[in-house]
Amino acid sequence: MATGRTHRPATRSRGIPEATVARLPLYLRALTALSERSVPTVSSEELATAAGVNSAKLRKDFSYLGSYGTRGVGYDVEYLVYQISRELGLTQDWPVVIVGIGNLGAALANYGGFASRGFRVAALIDADPAMAGKPVAGLPVRHTDELESIITDNGVSIGVIATPAGAAQQVCDRLVAAGVTSILNFAPTVLSVPEGVDVRKVDLSIELQILAFHEQRKAGEESGQTATTPAQPRTGAPARTAAAAVGRKGPEGDVPAVMPA
Amino acid sequence: MATGRTHRPATRSRGIPEATVARLPLYLRALTALSERSVPTVSSEELATAAGVNSAKLRKDFSYLGSYGTRGVGYDVEYLVYQISRELGLTQDWPVVIVGIGNLGAALANYGGFASRGFRVAALIDADPAMAGKPVAGLPVRHTDELESIITDNGVSIGVIATPAGAAQQVCDRLVAAGVTSILNFAPTVLSVPEGVDVRKVDLSIELQILAFHEQRKAGEESGQTATTPAQPRTGAPARTAAAAVGRKGPEGDVPAVMPA
DNA sequence: ATGCCTTTGTGAACGCGTGCACAAAGATGG
DNA sequence: CCATCTTTGTGCACGCGTTCACAAAGGCAT
Structure with a gap:
């Protein structure tokens, strides 16, 4: 999951826990x-299976x-669909x-999952003047200059x-200044926003890195508990000599004491 | 966040809490x-600020x-970069x-964040024969038939x-059968996989729905605490069909309120 | 009506994650 | 060498989220 909200110390909104909202x-x-x-x-059992969760949790x-x-x-079923939709605010438009119409932005613009859930792409915005007017997913790309007016209009x-x-x-x-109060961020950066603005982050490379961690662990386990890392120095930093050279036994002795020095 | 692993009841892998791994x-x-x-x-304080977390947590x-x-x-800095990289398994290749080279798949193929972190796109695979051979992000798209051989080779x-x-x-x-043990899923489906296979899910529309929930709540609060719910009693099982039959515009426009039954 | 069977709704226990607050460790200057 | 100052590492407490397990509730057959 690439996720994470900003600020608001896990206050349960209107009594509904954040974790629950994420599953709705x-x-x-x-x-x-x-x-x-x-x-x-x-039944709760069937639905839970379909949604991939535990029935008690559901x-x-x-x-x-x-x-x-x-x-x-x-x-x-119908009634529940309605209740959840209403709770999530999907009964309104x-x-x-979408700002930044590169590969990803274009993919998002074309993504059908938005329109089908009450979300309407009002405009595609890009800073490149050459993109202006060019149609993407049926909408003409607008230039960044128009950002504020698009938001307010x-x-x-x-x-x-x-x-x-x-x-x-x-x-x-600029989005926030123009009145936007919720942001979905695909850029690999930590955004700082004023109080009251929600930010959710989707980070592709982070997800892969988390998978790599578990993958490495799996590989390490099967091969007779050997050090997780094939002791492949790589580039970077043998540096920090001190600790390293000392043969600093990492957390649990899996750190190859041999550092390229 | 679109996240979520499959199975494994939050076992902390090798002593490192899952939540920590996600932040590395x-x-x-x-x-x-x-x-x-x-x-x-x-310092922990500076780094924490840069990463958008609390220094104690860091x-x-x-x-x-x-x-x-x-x-x-x-x-x-250098030493820590090395240690974290090693821990995440990024010191190896x-x-x-990537399977499914539509808009999103192409965007992923072009995403620079992968290559820069030890991930190498070995192949792009698509089921459409017309795509075969067409270059995307510098790689020729391969047909699904070759999936197994690509994985093993x-x-x-x-x-x-x-x-x-x-x-x-x-x-x-097919991926799992061919030997893949970690999957990053962008398709809006719950995948079922055998024990030992990790699945992480990134779901664009879910993120938006979560934002909509909070957005609605914010809007509701400022407009005089109006109950989010229009106080709809709902006794035993009344509304039930009622809700739908009432011509309830499905939560989303795609659910025909008219039920065939 | 009555009793049985199914499935919900929830009280309670437990475990993980977070944040506080402080002692220990090391650097630095005199 | 000692005093002071900075910053780490962590014990501890608290709260959220998950799961168990069961009583209550409703349907259904007799």
């Missing part, structure tokens, strides 16, 4: 699929929304702007940043 | 930036790796394959799925 979209997706297959009701999650189930029967409160890291903070500042 | 890439990025600016040492995180720091001084253990939802599970199964 998951339930909603599973329920939508059931709805399309015209399934009338579903029931507790739903209990925060209210008592929407029938004992001995389960949950009414959310205009969003369309009442946009959610912005997506898909610019290079270097431009992200600046774009963020 | 963040620290690494901040440290790399410092390194490029030739900054020799950094120190505790580092304490799981070992005692790499000098009291009264701080941390040696990780060949990855290159010793790929990490796969990225960027296919439509419908194809994801099938692709996943």
Whole structure:
């Protein structure tokens, strides 16, 4: 997950735990699929399996929304779809702007998952004048100069940043100044925003790095508990000599005492 | 965040808490930036600010790796970069394959963040025969038929799925059968994998939905505490069909409120 | 009606993650 | 060598999230 909100010390919004909110979209997706297959009701067990979670957790999650189930029967699919949608605020239309129409921005613009959930791409914005007017996903790319007017004219409160890291903070500042209060950030940077603005981060390379960690651990385990690292110095920093040279036994003795010195 | 691993009840791998592992890439990025600016040492306070976390948390995180720091001084940047890289397994080369070269897949292939961290795109794979051979990000797209041989020939253990939802599970199964043990899934589906295989999920629309929730809450608060819920009693099982039948515009426009039944 | 069977909703226990606050460690200057 | 000052490393307490396990609730058959 690349995730993480900014500020607000885990205050449970209106009584609904943050962790639960994060799972509601998951339930909603599973329920939508059931709805399309015209399934009338579903038990917590079935739905939990479909959503990939534990059934007890699901029931507790739903209990925060209210008592929407029938004992001995389960949950009414349509009704639950409506309740969760309403809770998530998807019954209203959310205009969003995407800033930075490179490969990723274009992919996001074309991503169908947005439109189908109450999100409407109000505009695509890019700093490159050469991009201006060029149609992407059926919308003409607008120049950054128009950012403020686009935001205010369309009442946009959610912005997506898909610019290079270097431009992200600046774009963020302008979005916020123009009235945006929620930002989805794809740029590999830590954005600083004023109180009251939510930022969620999606970082592709971080996800891969986390996978690499576990992958390495798996590889290390099977090969007879050998040092996790094949002691491959690489570039960088034998430096920090002191500690290293001392043969600093890492945390648990897995650090190859031999440092390239 | 779109995140979430599969199975393994939060076992802390090799003593390092999962939450800490998820933050290591963040620290690494901040440290790399410092390194490029030739900054020799950094205090926990400075680094924490740069990474967007609390300094106490950062120190505790580092304490799981070992005692790499000098009291009264701080941390040696180069040395820490090396230690974290090693811990994450980035000192070795990780060949990855990207399956599904649509908009998103192409964007991922072009994403520089991969190569710069020890990840090497070994191959791009797509099911569309028309795509075969077409160069994307400097690599020729290979057909799905070659999937298995590509995996084994290159010793790929990490796969990225960027296919439509419908194809994801099938692709996943083939990847796993061919030897992949870590999967980064961009398709909006819950993948089921055998024990021992890690799956991380990045879901764009879920992130937006979470933002919408908070956005709605913010809007509701300022407008005189109006209950988020229009006080809809909902006794036993009344509304139920009611909600839907009422012509309830499905939460999303894509769910036909009209139920065939 | 009555009893049985299924499934929800939740009280309670537990474990992980976070943040505080401080003692220990080392650098630095006299 | 000693005093002082900075910054790390961590013991501890607290709160959130997860899971178990079960009583209550409703459907259904008899």
